[in-house]
């Protein structure tokens with residue numbers, strides 16, 4: 330499902346009106362009535378509603394909701410926040426209708442109105458929030474703060490129109506304060522602010538209504554953001570043929586692990602193998618070989634002589650590079666340590682390995698000091714940073730990245746021609762052609778040591794199996810989240826270990842392939 334900026338929605342609406350002759354008032358009517366019917370069908374235990382409208386078109390939608398709710402037999406009171414003189418266009422048409430049908434309308438433009446509002450919502454259990462939609466563009470002040478804080482204070486059931494009032498639809502940040510909604514009914518397509526944090530945490534449920542905008546108008550607007558849904562991800566998965574052997578499922582090389590960080594190598598290898606790949610080779614400092622072999626016996630290890638304890642010697646790089654040109658993918662980084670040996674390995678791999686590369690953790694740290702190496706890269710490359718690593722790679726602060734992961738990932742992937750997997754509570758996958766995919770499954774239990782190593786292993790495993798590089802990244806992120814969710818259901822979020830995600834991956838893959846077969 331596509332994901333939009335407010336400008337995308339405005340463009341789609343413009344196309345619908347100007348090219349296809351749809352009337353904007355019709356769309357407002359459909360938007361408002363879709364919310365009202367959603368409320369009616371929920372059979373809520375009330376005979377009364379409060380609708381809180383702003384003075385823009387979101388408020389206009391609220392006026393339509395109020396009219397329909399009244400028709401359904403509910404007692405409705407409309408509170409307008411702001412100066413009613415500012416209501417114009419379609420919203421004004423609907424406002425005038427309310428006056429003609431004797432709707433009870435109150436105004437919250439000063440303290441008096443606020444007291445009246447408070448009194449009313451204390452006794453009315455259901456509130457429709459139509460204060461701001463995609464048009465909010467600045468910090469909220471005064472009377473708006475007072476209104477929103479009162480809505481939140483009494484913990485009533487709140488239905489937000491389009492987006493909880495206070496969320497920026499373009500990035501999900503909050504303009505000072507925000508309505509806490511139980512349900513949001515959004516129109517045409519979800520907005521980035523409905524999906525990204527913190528905005529998405531302000532609504533427990535999100536419903537999308539099409540409101541009569543022609544699909545043609547939506548398709549004509551090239552939309553670059555997309556949510557990764559199960560339906561979308563499962564198409565990338567290849568069914569395993571009955572008459573196949575391990576040679577059909579690809580070969581991967583991994584460089585991971587160093588003294589004290591052997592666990593990272595173990596997790597990466599286990600995850601790669603669990604993704605279904607045929608043959609896995611791990612390059613490992615020789616002193617760690619026994620531990621790896623005992624922990625992941627399915628991995629072929631290449632124990633390499635150490636010039637420094639627990640670190641692969643620099644003299645082996647030629648061999649690794651040469652070997653990696655005969656496999657389907659090379660992954661570098663998990664638990665490698667921040668060493669000059671790894672830095673040189675990353676440099677040579679970027680320059681000389683033609684197979685796709687997956688670079689994570691210490692591999693990224695090496696790259697961030699020498700980002701221009703990417704200019705020399707001919708083959709495909711996936712980078713899987715968390716916000717700290719992304720900060721070192723991009724120069725943006727962690728705070729900036731957390732506030733705007735979609736736009737920063739998009740810019741970086743296009744600039745450096747990489748598939749970028751920016752990890753976070755909503756992992757973003759950005760591709761060199763400017764497409765951006767946002768993953769929405771997963772849970773806070775997955776924010777645990779080794780979780781990223783598991784993701785690197787999964788993506789590596791899928792690339793090895795011949796799934797296109799960007800699709801492997803999307804599928805890997807989706808299944809990583811799905812595996813985490815399955816295991817959190819069994820064990821809870823607190824006790825979740827990265828190793829559980831590896832176990833969950835087997836079940837997640839089983840679920841997804843079952844869906845594929847149906």
Ligand SMILES: NC(=O)C1=CN([C@@H]2O[C@H](COP(=O)(O)OP(=O)(O)OC[C@H]3O[C@@H](n4cnc5c(N)ncnc54)[C@H](OP(=O)(O)O)[C@@H]3O)[C@@H](O)[C@H]2O)[C@@H](O)CC1
Pocket residue numbers: 339342353356357360383384385386387388389390415460461462463464465466467468469470473490491492504516
């Ligand atoms: N376009 C369409 O055809 C359709 C649109 N639809 C609906 O319209 C919504 C978008 O409507 P919109 O563009 O009018 O913006 P909206 O969210 O109502 O906010 C603008 C108002 O808020 C005000 N304001 C802003 N920030 C403020 C602040 N911090 N503090 C105080 N005031 C502030 C701003 O005031 P101003 O900046 O002019 O002073 C203006 O009055 C969309 O989400 C959907 O619900 C549907 O009906 C389908 C058809």
Ligand SMILES: [K+]
Pocket residue numbers: 387458459460461462489490491492493494
């Ligand atoms: K709203």
